[in-house]
Amino acid sequence: MEKRKKIIIDTDPGIDDAMAIFLALQSPEIEVIGLTTIYGNVYTTLATRNALHLLEIAGRTDIPVAEGSHVTLTVCTKLRIADFVHGTDGLGNQNFPPPKGKPIEHSATDFLTQQASRYPGKVTVVALGPLTNIALAIQSDPAFIKNIGQIVLLGGAFAVNGNVNPAAEANIFGDPDAADVVFTSGADILAVGINVTHQVILTDSDRDKLAEMNGNFAKYLCKILDVYFSYHHDAYSTKGVYLHDPTALLAAVDPSLFTYTEGVVRVQTIGITRGLTLFYNRQKRFEEVTEWNDKPTVKVAVTVDAPTVVKMVMERLMHS
Numbered sequence: 612m613e614k615r616k617k618i619i620i621d622t623d624p625g626i627d628d629a630m631a632i633f634l635a636l637q638s639p640e641i642e643v644i645g646l647t648t649i650y651g652n653v654y655t656t657l658a659t660r661n662a663l664h665l666l667e668i669a670g671r672t673d674i675p676v677a678e679g680s681h682v683t684l685t686v687c688t689k690l691r692i693a694d695f696v697h698g699t700d701g702l703g704n705q706n707f708p709p710p711k712g713k714p715i716e717h718s719a720t721d722f723l724t725q726q727a728s729r730y731p732g733k734v735t736v737v738a739l740g741p742l743t744n745i746a747l748a749i750q751s752d753p754a755f756i757k758n759i760g761q762i763v764l765l766g767g768a769f770a771v772n773g774n775v776n777p778a779a780e781a782n783i784f785g786d787p788d789a790a791d792v793v794f795t796s797g798a799d800i801l802a803v804g805i806n807v808t809h810q811v812i813l814t815d816s817d818r819d820k821l822a823e824m825n826g827n828f829a830k831y832l833c834k835i836l837d838v839y840f841s842y843h844h845d846a847y848s849t850k851g852v853y854l855h856d857p858t859a860l861l862a863a864v865d866p867s868l869f870t871y872t873e874g875v876v877r878v879q880t881i882g883i884t885r886g887l888t889l890f891y892n893r894q895k896r897f898e899e900v901t902e903w904n905d906k907p908t909v910k911v912a913v914t915v916d917a918p919t920v921v922k923m924v925m926e927r928l929m930h931s
């Protein structure tokens with residue numbers, strides 16, 4: 612009997628995505644059964660290329676890559692691509708050669724629904740980019756929300772400012788309509804927002820330690836991390852970088868590193884607060900019928916054992 616959790620990583624690599632993918636491959640508690648790609652840090656075509664490239668670096672070309680949506684759920688919205696965070700190639704402007712491999716014939720949506728129905732209740736999706744592929748899976752297969760074990764998503768800014776603007780976090784801002792579909796779907800959802808990931812910092816000195824290691828992943832990451840570090844120095848004046856994606860990945864590996872609250876999340880899809888995630892804690896029974904009424908609840912991470920998360924990231928990425 613396979614004890615390890617089966618994981619599909621939906622990803623827009625991305626420097627912190629690269630860290631999360633390598634971390635996943637170094638985590639004995641889980642089995643990565645596929646990567647699906649999405650726009651966000653880069654366009655979807657480049658996300659697919661980078662996902663294939665990262666698996667080649669890791670020597671894990673046995674893992675399938677399924678290409679995801681090139682457009683938002685409501686199609687006409689302009690994509691917002693965060694190349695200023697990750698470099699124009701998404702991987703620290705390193706001009707890596709193109710990968711040899713190709714994505715599988717199935718789309719990300721088909722791959723997600725097929726794997727969930729093949730292993731009912733056993734697959735966890737770790738969603739590290741905008742939620743278009745997951746919303747499409749929910750809309751295309753009514754059994755998906757029942758078949759999927761859990762959706763752990765990096766997204767939202769719960770009761771804190773966003774990172775795109777004061778209202779919105781990047782992944783939710785990328786496709787707010789899709790995010791609202793996912794949050795209200797009734798699937799088992801755990802959201803890890805930037806209120807939590809901003810507590811998890813890889814410092815300049817952690818990075819120096821990584822640079823001294825001979826491990827394959829440590830060496831590779833030190834090459835691509837420059838751009839991500841300089842973006843953080845400029846944007847936040849932090850002496851280090853936020854470990855968004857690795858933190859969300861570890862929420863799937865070891866949920867006990869976090870505490871959670873449960874309630875209804877709706878996403879603002881229009882206006883100046885487009886992409887805002889609004890959590891209803893169900894403590895008040897409102898006189899009015901609200902847009903939060905009768906909607907399924909989700910789990911939202913509240914605290915994280917940041918020192919342990921950083922330690923696990925370091926240890927697992929150092930030795931490879």
Ligand SMILES: O=c1[nH]cnc2c1ncn2[C@@H]1O[C@H](CO)[C@@H](O)[C@H]1O
Nearest residue numbers: 627693696774775780781782855856
């Ligand atoms: O300032 C930013 N703008 C856009 N995207 C960002 C920014 N900072 C980080 N990320 C990217 O978006 C996710 C977290 O919100 C992470 O995947 C990170 O790589």
